[in-house]
Amino acid sequence: MRDAVVRTLTELAPQHPEMLFLTGDLGFGVVEKFAARFPHQFLNVGVAEQNMSGLAAGLALEGHSVFTYSIGNFPTLRCLEQIRNDICYHDANVKIISVGGGMSYGPVGMSHHATEDLAILRSLPNMTVFSPGDLWEAAEAARYLVKQKGPAYLRLDKSAAKLNPREGEAFIPGKIRTVQEGLDVTLAATGGILGEALRAAEILAGQGIRSRVLSVHTLKPLDTATLITAAKETGGIVSIEEHNVDGGLGGAIAESLMECGVVPRFFSRIGLRNTFSSVVGSQQYLRNVYGLDAEAIARAVSAKLVRAVSSVA
Amino acid sequence: MMATEREMEFAAGLVNLAAATADTRDLAKKIRQHALRMTNAGGGSHIGAIYSCADLLAVLYGGTLRVEPAAPQSPTRDRFVLSKGHAGAGLYAALAERGFFSLDKLATHYQDGSELCGHVSHELPGIEVSTGALGHGLSIATGMAYSGKLKSAAHRVFCMLSDGECDEGSIWEAALFAGHHGLSNLIAIVDFNQLQGLGRTSDILRLDPFADKWKAFGWDVREVDGHDHNLLQQTFAEVPFASDKPSCVIAHTTKGKGVSFMEDTVLWHYRTPRGAEFEGALAELEVA
Numbered sequence: 001m002r003d004a005v006v007r008t009l010t011e012l013a014p015q016h017p018e019m020l021f022l023t024g025d026l027g028f029g030v031v032e033k034f035a036a037r038f039p040h041q042f043l044n045v046g047v048a049e050q051n052m053s054g055l056a057a058g059l060a061l062e063g064h065s066v067f068t069y070s071i072g073n074f075p076t077l078r079c080l081e082q083i084r085n086d087i088c089y090h091d092a093n094v095k096i097i098s099v100g101g102g103m104s105y106g107p108v109g110m111s112h113h114a115t116e117d118l119a120i121l122r123s124l125p126n127m128t129v130f131s132p133g134d135l136w137e138a139a140e141a142a143r144y145l146v147k148q149k150g151p152a153y154l155r156l157d158k159s160a161a162k163l164n165p166r167e168g169e170a171f172i173p174g175k176i177r178t179v180q181e182g183l184d185v186t187l188a189a190t191g192g193i194l195g196e197a198l199r200a201a202e203i204l205a206g207q208g209i210r211s212r213v214l215s216v217h218t219l220k221p222l223d224t225a226t227l228i229t230a231a232k233e234t235g236g237i238v239s240i241e242e243h244n245v246d247g248g249l250g251g252a253i254a255e256s257l258m259e260c261g262v263v264p265r266f267f268s269r270i271g272l273r274n275t276f277s278s279v280v281g282s283q284q285y286l287r288n289v290y291g292l293d294a295e296a297i298a299r300a301v302s303a304k305l306v307r308a309v310s311s312v313a
Numbered sequence: 314m315m316a317t318e319r320e321m322e323f324a325a326g327l328v329n330l331a332a333a334t335a336d337t338r339d340l341a342k343k344i345r346q347h348a349l350r351m352t353n354a355g356g357g358s359h360i361g362a363i364y365s366c367a368d369l370l371a372v373l374y375g376g377t378l379r380v381e382p383a384a385p386q387s388p389t390r391d392r393f394v395l396s397k398g399h400a401g402a403g404l405y406a407a408l409a410e411r412g413f414f415s416l417d418k419l420a421t422h423y424q425d426g427s428e429l430c431g432h433v434s435h436e437l438p439g440i441e442v443s444t445g446a447l448g449h450g451l452s453i454a455t456g457m458a459y460s461g462k463l464k465s466a467a468h469r470v471f472c473m474l475s476d477g478e479c480d481e482g483s484i485w486e487a488a489l490f491a492g493h494h495g496l497s498n499l500i501a502i503v504d505f506n507q508l509q510g511l512g513r514t515s516d517i518l519r520l521d522p523f524a525d526k527w528k529a530f531g532w533d534v535r536e537v538d539g540h541d542h543n544l545l546q547q548t549f550a551e552v553p554f555a556s557d558k559p560s561c562v563i564a565h566t567t568k569g570k571g572v573s574f575m576e577d578t579v580l581w582h583y584r585t586p587r588g589a590e591f592e593g594a595l596a597e598l599e600v601a
Binding site for chain 2: 040043045046048050051053054055056057058059060061062063064081082085086089090
């Protein structure tokens with residue numbers, strides 16, 4: 001996703017001289033080409049995320065369209081007050097790119113796991129939150145952010161669902177992307193774990209369960225209309241996120257449906273439960289450990305469906 | 314380097330400077346009087362921190378800053394960031410006196426429905442950014458200054474810090490950046506009253522050798538008496554002190570300056586002037 005986004009920014013930089021790309025001294029092997037081609041639109045601020053965020057706000061107030069870039073929690077939680085006060089309160093045109101969503105940086109340890117960022121960032125007023133599920137969504141979100149004004153967060157995952165856009169498909173910010181139709185259950189995923197959701201849907205299909213798979217690439221604003229339809233049309237909603245479930249995608253879906261008075265037949269949140277991962281392993285290994293892989297998702301969904309059906313009977 | 318308009322004005326003779334100084338002294342007095350009434354009426358605090366920088370604000374808004382009250386967003390304006398946002402009442406008073414908004418507005422400070430919150434708010438004309446959480450302003454000002462360099466713009470960016478605020482690591486992140494990039498259009502002014510939240514800066518977290526720290530970070534530093542209008546005007550007229558460095562003015566000040574019983578006490582960081590204390594302070598300011 002990272003490469004797709006940097007490619008998009010590189011493509012658009014010449015037409016957008018107001019665009020500036022700030023990195024907190026990360027992006028080895030990724031940002032060099034951009035830096036070489038657009039030295040006046042690139043700035044390595046050093047390992048100083050608080051200053052990067054405040055600096056970005058100051059630049060944005062002067063008319064620049066600023067991207068900040070770093071890993072995991074560094075451009076988000078480390079400098080949260082700068083994001084809240086300096087960027088969001090001033091509605092400054094700053095887009096925060098964090099690479100390593102969820103447990104992308106699996107083996108390096110919990111410091112590099114971004115597993116609360118969605119909950120925290122989406123709670124900030126004026127903030128738009130993108131968490132793309134495949135390379136196309138990541139690139140399209142970046143394309144949108146270059147042109148769009150105001151604070152935004154773009155969470156990039158190392159993994160990505162292997163999908164291609166349909167012929168003529170347009171990326172609509174703030175609109176959930178239905179990647180597969182089905183009526184028995186809705187699997188709503190955000191981020192690269194969309195790939196696990198799609199594989200879980202295949203396993204469930206083998207059991208005769210037809211899943212609707214949604215990619216919630218925009219967590220804020222949330223596309224409530226598509227969720228209401230899913231709640232009404234399908235047998236239940238399962239949220240899937242590589243993130244602690246408190247306040248994340250599942251929380252966001254529950255909030256919006258409850259407020260609209262729409263209750264799905266069943267609702268389940270798949271994600272980390274009050275957990276920091278201290279286990280060493282790849283992103284895939286950690287997904288297996290924490291029940292976030294396709295098989296575990298399929299098992300959880302079919303168990304829920306059985307219970308939902310038997311409680312109706 | 315070309316002399317600034319202000320420098321040429323000063324070069325024209327000390328007569329101008331003397332007249333300017335009288336004006337800024339009058340402005341400082343008015344800032345102190347307004348701030349006293351505002352904190353009294355609103356039940357506010359931080360009067361000591363406002364008084365320590367009242368002379369600095371008066372000199373800045375009395376001629377140093379190239380700002381246009383009628384065009385607060387003019388692209389050529391000098392930017393001023395009050396990073397010690399708790400001195401908001403002082404800045405509101407300076408701006409109202411300069412005509413950025415009506416003096417009547419000052420009476421709404423701290424009141425229900427007002428735009429004049431205790432910590433400075435960008436909802437008001439003439440205020441670049443809202444602050445209040447310490448350690449934020451210098452990074453924002455640095456971003457503005459970096460933008461100015463990118464655009465080869467002539468305006469300057471001034472940022473006022475408190476000394477206690479320099480406990481924040483983010484100040485030094487910004488200082489390092491500004492020094493590295495030689496942002497000569499950036500001027501940090503530290504209101505060095507040597508008192509912070511619970512006591513003396515020297516007891517709580519030592520800043521000395523303070524000027525050396527800024528120098529080591531790549532800044533050109535001047536230390537001045539932060540209540541000497543004449544000296545402040547001359548000092549600000551000479552920025553940038555070096556053509557390839559940001560400038561730092563360490564203004565030695567007295568917290569609560571101007572009211573005898575408020576001077577150099579931590580108490581008046583928090584206390585609301587009421588009753589006899591309010592009246593006494595008002596009387597002292599009147600004869601000053």
